[in-house]
Amino acid sequence: MSMGPDTPLLDTVRTPADLRALPDDRLPQLADELRAELIDAVSQTGGHLGAGLGVVELTIAIHHVFNTPHDRLIWDVGHQCYPHKILTGRRDRIRTLRKENGLSGFTKRAESEYDPFGAAHSSTSISAGLGMVEAARLQGIERNVISVIGDGSMSAGMAYEAMNNAGHMDARQIVILNDNDMSIAPPTGAMSAYLARLVSGRTYISLREAAKQLSKRMPKFIQDKARKTEEYTRAFFSGGTLFEELGFFYVGPIDGHNLDHLLPVLRNARDAGVGPILIHAITQKGKGYAPAEAAADKYHGVAKFDVITGAQAKAKPNAPSYTKVFGQSLIQEAETDDKVVAITAAMPSGTGVDIFGDAFPGRTYDVGIAEQHAVTFAAGLAADGMKPFCAIYSTFLQRAYDQVVHDVAIQKLPVRFPIDRAGFVGSDGQTHAGSFDIAYLGCLPGMVIMAAGDEAELKHMVRTATAYDEGPLAFRYPRGEGVGVDMPERGEVLEIGRGRIVREGGKVAILSLGGRLKEALLAAEQLGSFGLPATVADARFAKPLDAELIGQLARNHELLITVEEGSVGGFGSFVAQHLFDQGLLDNGLKYRSLFLPDRFVDQASPDRMYAQSGLDADGIVKAVFGALGRQEAEQTGAIIA
Ligand SMILES: Cc1ncc(C[n+]2csc(CCOP(=O)(O)OP(=O)(O)O)c2C)c(N)n1
Numbered sequence: 105m106s107m108g109p110d111t112p113l114l115d116t117v118r119t120p121a122d123l124r125a126l127p128d129d130r131l132p133q134l135a136d137e138l139r140a141e142l143i144d145a146v147s148q149t150g151g152h153l154g155a156g157l158g159v160v161e162l163t164i165a166i167h168h169v170f171n172t173p174h175d176r177l178i179w180d181v182g183h184q185c186y187p188h189k190i191l192t193g194r195r196d197r198i199r200t201l202r203k204e205n206g207l208s209g210f211t212k213r214a215e216s217e218y219d220p221f222g223a224a225h226s227s228t229s230i231s232a233g234l235g236m237v238e239a240a241r242l243q244g245i246e247r248n249v250i251s252v253i254g255d256g257s258m259s260a261g262m263a264y265e266a267m268n269n270a271g272h273m274d275a276r277q278i279v280i281l282n283d284n285d286m287s288i289a290p291p292t293g294a295m296s297a298y299l300a301r302l303v304s305g306r307t308y309i310s311l312r313e314a315a316k317q318l319s320k321r322m323p324k325f326i327q328d329k330a331r332k333t334e335e336y337t338r339a340f341f342s343g344g345t346l347f348e349e350l351g352f353f354y355v356g357p358i359d360g361h362n363l364d365h366l367l368p369v370l371r372n373a374r375d376a377g378v379g380p381i382l383i384h385a386i387t388q389k390g391k392g393y394a395p396a397e398a399a400a401d402k403y404h405g406v407a408k409f410d411v412i413t414g415a416q417a418k419a420k421p422n423a424p425s426y427t428k429v430f431g432q433s434l435i436q437e438a439e440t441d442d443k444v445v446a447i448t449a450a451m452p453s454g455t456g457v458d459i460f461g462d463a464f465p466g467r468t469y470d471v472g473i474a475e476q477h478a479v480t481f482a483a484g485l486a487a488d489g490m491k492p493f494c495a496i497y498s499t500f501l502q503r504a505y506d507q508v509v510h511d512v513a514i515q516k517l518p519v520r521f522p523i524d525r526a527g528f529v530g531s532d533g534q535t536h537a538g539s540f541d542i543a544y545l546g547c548l549p550g551m552v553i554m555a556a557g558d559e560a561e562l563k564h565m566v567r568t569a570t571a572y573d574e575g576p577l578a579f580r581y582p583r584g585e586g587v588g589v590d591m592p593e594r595g596e597v598l599e600i601g602r603g604r605i606v607r608e609g610g611k612v613a614i615l616s617l618g619g620r621l622k623e624a625l626l627a628a629e630q631l632g633s634f635g636l637p638a639t640v641a642d643a644r645f646a647k648p649l650d651a652e653l654i655g656q657l658a659r660n661h662e663l664l665i666t667v668e669e670g671s672v673g674g675f676g677s678f679v680a681q682h683l684f685d686q687g688l689l690d691n692g693l694k695y696r697s698l699f700l701p702d703r704f705v706d707q708a709s710p711d712r713m714y715a716q717s718g719l720d721a722d723g724i725v726k727a728v729f730g731a732l733g734r735q736e737a738e739q740t741g742a743i744i745a
């Protein structure tokens with residue numbers, strides 16, 4: 105284990121108050137040490153490195169100029185907040201980032217008073233900031249509110265909804281646009297091109313000229329102050345940007361790594377006392393760490409790595425990832441069906457749409473962080489005869505719920521939703537768990553929902569989704585690698601609403617939906633060793649339910665137990681409802697459902713998270729004996745706690 109870098113100045117900074125006591129000219133050294141500490145920490149934990157490296161100077165400058173935590177600092181997404189955590193009293197735990205019982209990888213209110221707003225999903229910071237500005241005004245509190253949002257996150261509608269509102273309210277809000285010309289992948293879209301033009305196409309004007317324009321809005325004492333800092337703020341201009349049309353006072357572009365630029369500009373913004381201000385800071389993702397600067401993804405999210413070489417310690421997979429199986433299977437379908445198109449909302453590599461895009465660039469759309477638009481765009485494609493696969497992680501699809509209901513489901517449009525990251529995802533924790541999609545999609549009339557029990561099943565589901573054109577259809581699968589089953593040459597078209605028996609047994613029936621199938625089979629083995637042969641069925645469909653299969657399991661077993669990687673209100677609830685309605689509980693059948701706990705589960709490895717939630721083989725066995733009773737356990741020799 106590394107001893108950590110030499111950081112004599114950083115060692116004196118426990119909180120932002122210590123930082124504020126430092127003279128400006130010590131801050132570049134602090135930035136160097138903070139960067140070294142960040143690299144060393146993330147080399148041991150893995151996590152989001154590139155974004156944090158890009159905001160080291162910005163983080164220092166903000167805490168130096170503003171009186172945090174009284175002044176509110178809101179990081180959009182929050183994946184860039186590790187330097188902020190180091191400077192705000194959490195350095196001693198920084199090497200626990202994203203681990204079980206460790207620091208969250210994002211901002212989190214419960215973790216620190218310096219995190220006034222939790223995040224992890226993007227583009228919320230301006231809205232939340234505006235709310236805080238108003239809360240302060242209404243309560244007569246004097247405070248600054250600063251939202252830092254990336255250029256990628258600026259593609260989402262919410263950012264504009266908030267600016268529209270802030271401009272109208274003439275709110276005293278400061279927005280820092282952290283423009284590193286990167287999302288996870290290089291950013292797409294006209295807005296991104298606009299920002300690039302703002303940076304490259306305009307000549308910076310002198311502060312003297314700027315002051316003339318500023319005088320329209322800024323009090324005189326600020327003009328005088330600003331004039332004094334002319335040598336530092338040549339990159340200060342104003343006039344004619346989209347942001348100004350929205351009612352913001354635009355400042356920039358400025359060099360987001362140059363503290364001599366950042367500090368006076370932030371001080372001016374703090375003291376301006378005018379309506380909303382947008383500071384356009386240009387930064388570099390991965391700044392100051394050569395392997396990150398050179399990487400195509402600028403080290404957005406990394407495994408543990410060797411600091412000297414940058415080589416990441418990625419474990420050799422035993423099976424292809426679900427993401428890859430999805431991407432490859434879709435390519436296969438698209439080869440024979442020219443209506444197949446793929447959509448991602450800024451997650452090309454995470455969803456496997458990147459490899460589809462390599463094969464079919466003209467049939468692939470990265471719409472930026474814009475899940476709502478992605479869904480309605482897919483609806484439009486489907487309305488006019490295409491077969492859109494709108495690939496969005498379970499957690500991010502939450503944002504587009506009304507679009508799924510209103511634009512897709514009500515119109516019965518055949519949009520296909522490949523839903524990656526179903527269930528627990530591990531280190532990203534609560535905010536990224538794919539918990540709710542079965543529940544929130546399952547209540548929609550006409551929706552077909554499948555869940556893959558293994559990677560071969562996923563291949564069948566991609567084929568099935570391509571063939572099914574009668575209405576909306578979703579299929580979900582977990583993060584990470586498959587279970588290592590033999591893969592078919594090509595997927596089969598599954599019969600809609602039909603599950604399958606995977607293992608025949610007696611007294612107990614386990615009906616699994618999705619990625620817990622392997623654990624269900626392991627549980628059945630354990631139960632078998634206690635003389636309790638268990639049937640295991642793979643439901644394949646959460647909607648429509650396989651009434652015949654459920655009826656058969658209910659009639660021929662003493663206990664029926666469902667297992668899923670989804671929240672309460674999902675598959676287990678649908679099965680329970682069906683059992684009631686069909687009178688299948690009238691003859692003494694015992695029914696239990698295992699689902700994700702009804703609380704937001706903190707990060708750990710997915711295996712640990714499932715074990716803690718009673719959703720591993722042991723948990724299933726325990727639930728079986730819990731339902732059958734102590735007597736049964738004693739007779740079979742099983743030990744249950
Ligand atoms: C609603 C939503 N969609 C997708 C993501 C996944 N995501 C996390 S960071 C990121 C890129 C953000 O780019 P930017 O705001 O420019 O920040 P940078 O990483 O460049 O600092 C994306 C797409 C997310 N967090 N939230």
Ligand SMILES: CC(=O)[C@@H](O)[C@H](O)COP(=O)(O)O
Nearest residue numbers: 183224405454525529532583
């Ligand atoms: C911050 C964010 O939302 C993404 O970077 C996310 O961490 C990606 O997760 P995956 O690694 O599962 O793609």
Ligand SMILES: [Mg+2]
Nearest residue numbers: 254255256286
């Ligand atoms: Mg960016």
